[in-house]
Amino acid sequence: MPPRDELELHALFEPDVDVMNVRRQIAHAGVPEGSIHVLSPVPLSGAASDRIAGIPLYVVTVLAGLVGIGVGLFFAAGTAAMYPLMTGGKPIVAPPVVGIVSYETMMLVAIVTTFLTTVVKVRATNSEIRFRDARIDEGRMAVAIRVPMVGTIAGAVREALEQAGAIDVQASVIMDEEETVAQRVGPAASLLLPIALAGALVGCSQDMQEQASYQSQEAPRLHSPEGSIPRASRGVLKARSTSAGPSEERGAALFRINCVHCHGVQGDGDGPVAPYLKEPPGNLKNDEVRAMTDEQIYGVLTEGKDMMPSFKGELSANERLDLARFVASLSRPTTVRADGSEDH
């Protein structure tokens, strides 16, 4: 709305004035029909009403209604199709349900859009008029005309108004107004703040994260009773269904996981940790180990030997047996195959 040098004339009339006649006179005085506004405390029926520009309101409502149905379809049908969860044997997308929800959203969007259009239209029309005399509400009529400052139209219109019986005519120059936008939005922002804060509070409760029951590895840790043997005990050797590969492979795998860092990849006792230990880890290929039976190696694995810790808690009995067999195979003269390659 660039500031223009214009003048706004206000004429106050008695309620029983013939509005149509006044309007004709002003038009006759050279003012275009569009810039004459008749102000009244109540809607005047029939003739005095100005034509309304722009698309009729009911079209907006109908269009908004269709959009509303689309929104309803998305919410009820679209989401159900995206996250299909069976409930009560009912179809994932149930037509009557989608119908009801779409009906509601249609109404919602239609009414809200109609309202917003009305607000825009009302703002648009009354922004052209600058001044409103409080006495209109006490049973007076008023006519507001906007005329260019320069030129004789203003004087001609003022006369026509006095002739038509105006009680009081005023004129006011149109001022520049740009801060109204901020004026409008400031209170809205302050409204936003509490809502954002309230939203923040909600995400803070931790239902059922703190369980009364003891989760695994939660303090205080208890030990199993001495002497008792559970049904599927780890400490008792049992004939095992050969689920994984042969015993050698399992032994090798366990060796790689548990023993390599001290006894070295080949079992020579030169593992990466060896230099830092007080006593060097045993070389598994020396003859002392070769002389040991599988059971003895199994014993060392179970109880541990001087620096070496007991693996009773780490490995089950069968795992220790596989490991013992593998260690034995390391130091025993490997059965030389026909092609001379050693059997590791």
Next chain:
Amino acid sequence: MDTRHAVWNDMRGINRDLLAPLSEVSGRYLLLVACLAALVAAGAGAWLYQIETGIGQTNMHPPIFWSSYIASFVYWIGVSHSGTFISGVLRLTKAEWRRPVTRIAELMTIISVMIAGLCVFFHLGRVWRWYYLIPYPNQREIWPDFRSPLMWDATAVFTYATASTIYLYLPLIPDFALARDRVGGWRKPIYTLLSLGWKGSQREWETLNTAIRIITPLIVMVMISVHSIVGWDFGMSLVPGWHTSIIAPYFVVGAVHSGLGMVAIGLYVVRRTYGWEQYIRKEHFDKLGKLLVVTTLTLAYLYFADQLTVWYGKKPDEMAILHSMITGDYAVPFWAMIALIYIFPLALLTNPTFRAWPVGMLCMGIGINIGMYVERALIIVPPLTHPRLTYQWSQYFPSWIELTILTGALALAVLLYVLLSKFVPLISIWEEKEGRLHAAAR
């Protein structure tokens, strides 16, 4: 012609009368606000106690999972329909006597919808997780289940709340403009904002009237859909006594019936406190009484149809409920309800002198509302206390926590109404003027 002229001159008097409540604040008013605030505080305290310790503070137990909170929710939604029904239908039928009544009724609508929403929160077991009901995108890829009648409820009540706020606000714009020019102080900037710079030009009037003419039928349709959905909350279940096809129309008519009662109360109170005898005339009470007779007859017919089929059909699980109401544990509230919402209205409202007697209409309004509250409770509780497996039959009576919270909610409603009456002119000023002009023109 001179009467029209008299009307024009009298507009100043109308402004003065109808804007009077906005300006003076009497000692009695402050006392009323104080004690209402105390009641609301008690209710809020009881609610926090219930949230803190658990919803076990109520007297609910299996098989009774719904009780007084849902009964209050249905009651307040029912009362909220009065506003839309009266202003909507009366505007559609262009009944002249609607003018002073519409805004009083619409204000009730807004407030009771809010209280209804609040009752839902009282009812939730984990109320701090209410936002699971909102369809917001989340990484858990889970969404509210729109197949549940409660989600229809959520959508419908949200739509209804927004629509009725708009329907209240539109006719208020001219009155805000009028108030903007006459009331100073902290309310002036708010009025300025809310009046959208209203000047009263014919084009604005035309836009406003078309908007109201468009939204009126829509909001009546929304009103009917919302209370049918509230009815379907019960209709969709397998509970004997709830699963009936008549429940939707029955709820809608019930809503209007209790709504009209509440409007009658509103009219009498506003008229009595502000002395607006010549605005709210006996004629209004008479017309309201006529409407009440219509709703009473329809409601009686629907209720009789429902219970007749149960009684004649003699299905054991439904008969048990009927028995518990007619002769069993719930006989006293049942017969009190029958008297309050059917017998007294039919007996008294049919004779014109009673209808025109405001105090009578006040008592009738109060009676109908108490009766309808008990009726909602009797729709919910007896069927739940008599499930099909007789082993689980039980009893229920609200606990003191529930009663405190619900009285707090009622006090909050009245408090909001009383506070709003200081901010919004209770009778639509321009419609009053327009009405008088029309009357004078005839």
Next chain:
Amino acid sequence: MAEADEKEPYRWGMVVDLDRCTGCEACVVACHAENNIRISGEREAAEGRAINWIRIERYWEGEYPNVKAKFMPVLCQHCGNAPCEPVCPVYASYHTPDGLNAQVYNRCIGVRYCGNNCPYVARQFNWFDPHWDAPLEEQLNPDVTVRQNGIMEKCTFCVQRIRKANEQADQEGRHIRDGEVQPACVQTCPTSALVFGNRNDPKSQVSVMARSDRGFRLLESLGTDPAVTYLKRLS
């Protein structure tokens, strides 16, 4: 009857032989021990809030001296068309592919419509937070969530046992054998009145017994298609 879906190998169901049930309620205590069900105490029990996922209903028939007491173990029937599922606004109650009516505790906001809609009153509600005097909480089963107040709970056919059996069977590359997974109540019932198994497998014991001419289903006329079949008592 929801049709047996080939893709999904399991559809769990139970048979209750009323001719064997003596009302000894070992199943009730076993269920309390397995599923961390709270001790509600006298006051809460008097208010009708004692939580039992399975209860033995006793109905009197006849007058003294020829009076009879008939027992009816009632638990969640895991219905095919469960009335409690579509009414939940937040999907806290839905039907799993293997035929269980699942109750998601973290999702439930306590609207309690499912409680109303269950004709068997099989759903229980947590009105207050549970409390165990120390050191009773040592006994709580870590595989089952301890529910807080505001949440609906019900029999889950000991879903933690079913899932463990699923994992075990997948690990060994086979289907779950008939009778391998048993809820706590079925396992401890002295007279073996409760039988649990896969209704998709016609040769499983539960399918065979369900076809017995003594078989009936509780409140079958409501069309809920319950997964629990009762066998009529003969005396």
Next chain:
Amino acid sequence: MKIKRRTWIKAAAAAMAAAALPGCKPQAHKLVPYLLPDDEIVPGVADWYASTCDECSAGCGVLVRTMEGRAKKIEGNPDHPVNEGKLCARGQAAVQSLYHPDRLREPRQRNRKSSGAFEPITWQKAIGVIAEQLRSAHGRIVMISRPLSGTSRALLLEFMDMVGGRLYWYDPAADVPLRTALSLSFGHVGLPHYDLAGADYLVSFGTPFLEQWLSPVSYGVAFGRMRQGRPTVRGHFVHIEPRLSLTAASADRWIPIRPGTEGTLALGLGHLLMTEQSEHRSNHLRGSYEALFGGVDLKRIAIDTDVPTDELRRLAKECAGARHPLVIGGGAACSHTNATQSLMAINGLNALLANIGQPGGVRFYRSHALPNHGEDQTVPWLTERLAQALLGEFESGQPSVLLVNECNPVFSMPPAMHMDRLFARASFVASFGPLLDESASLADVVCPSHHWLEGWGDHVPDAAMAVETTSLRQPAVRPLYDSREFGDTVLELARAVRPGFLPVKSFAELVKHHWTSGFGGISLAEQEQQWISSLQQGGRWKDDAKPLSVTARRPPTRLDPASFMGDEQLYPLHLYPYPSMTMGHSGAHLPWLQELPDTLTTAMWGTWVEINPATAARYGIAQGDIVRIESSRGSIEAPAMLFPGIRPDVVAMPVGQGHTSYGRYATGRGVNPLQLAVPAFDHESGAFATGATRVQIEGTGRRGRLVLLQQPAVDASELIQVDPAKPIL
């Protein structure tokens, strides 16, 4: 109110920041690794320990699910012959007795003279004090213990021989008259094996075998088989009892006889079997039973027992016609002054029906035990008459030391026996139970023993079984408190009195020694292997038990009518106290059992009195009213329960509640009906006739509080349904 654009942007930014505030982290969960890895515990994986339940003397095999050292759940051991993988409610609730909040945490001593409060003391001091008393008692020692078996029984016998004391078993649910009748009839000490699973026609005289009787789970499993176990046969079951008990509810027919006339009915049945139905049954026994069943007037019997003669004839005809008839007696039949005689008559019926030793009948097996278990010594039962004699002895100036192990005579014996006076008179009392119950609170020194889930032991079933079973008990969790194994306490006491009592280091080793020595001559390693496999299996059960051929020695010669205490006019009704089906005599301290609704009345957390609706109407009593029940010994009050399944001249009350000191869940809850019991004993066995008291009832006008599962929170729920279809319009 002008806000510049810039200020507005700042406000919006602040709002956004506020929204991002709440990153409140959940509480940190610490994972605590083991310092020394535990060889059995894998985090998140359960260990299953096979053990034997010790909540009652049946000894069912259990598997205890333990997660990281905490017992979570008890389940039946599928391989165990007693319960075949099943468990009763009490067995399932045993985990709560392990973690019971009121368990004694360390030995305590009470100074009788001073305040009487218990102060904690060390184990050495406790053992020292008790040993000192044992030494100075010079043989005047009485030990009352729950019935033990296996190694603990042998150890206790040896200990008592060593200190020269007298040992009595005491168990309120022991049905002593039945055992006496069996030993008089068949000269055999142990309980036979009633083969329900094989029977096709069962007549039960008051036997609560589906509630808590001898071995409830094995009878439950057998009943299941009797009903639906066989494709073509469905066992028929008739129950004869004044009250419709839980067992009667599962019967095809319930016959409500007048209390105390079970024996008379048996006579009538025997007479009919010998005369009218004789062609069905071989009557080689006719001679020996002629005296008893011969001269009997059926009409007289019909009047006495209030059972019409055609009912009696029908019973006899069906009994004789059945292929595997079985007659069992016990429970209610044991609670009268003619209990033993009635039971001998009832057992006589089995002899008449020639089902002794037959499948589906009464089968006797050679009682077996591991070597050196001293099975030849029989330990006498502490009957109430014997307790009265003991009291007389103590009061006549010869008080001796009293040792009490895991039983509560002060509460379970009727108060008329004045057990509290016996405890007061004793020179010194020591108690070894886990809880401070009524008896322990009168003791001078209390030494808590391990819970059975924390200790070692073995168990030989009380009743004979087709499979020779010995089950083992191993700890599933480490002991929670400073308690000791009962066996260890006995060993230490013995060594304190006489050093070098037994070479073993601990009771666990003693059990292992008994078991491994029993495996015969195999190498040490093999013995260890056998021991481990027994522990994993939960015991040892060879499948063939050697049947014992038994002949009916001395048939009963006469049957006296039951006598009742209290004047007929003043006290017209019979009091019928029965062990509560959920808690039994000693389960009141467990919250799960308190909360378990009694299936018939659906009442929980309290005591009630069951009255026939007609009688209640006559006295003007409604459901839930407080009723005063009065006998010549006193009066108590309890809420009334209208109970259609009881004779009009009988009022029944559950026994098990009314504790004064038994943990927070039982103390001060409910009322003990045995307070009304007037002293009357069964002639032969000396057991207290709890059913021999006459009472009067009257409404007090006050409303009681009945906590019901059925029709919850309904204060005046009539149990008898008003027929909803009754036309009212």
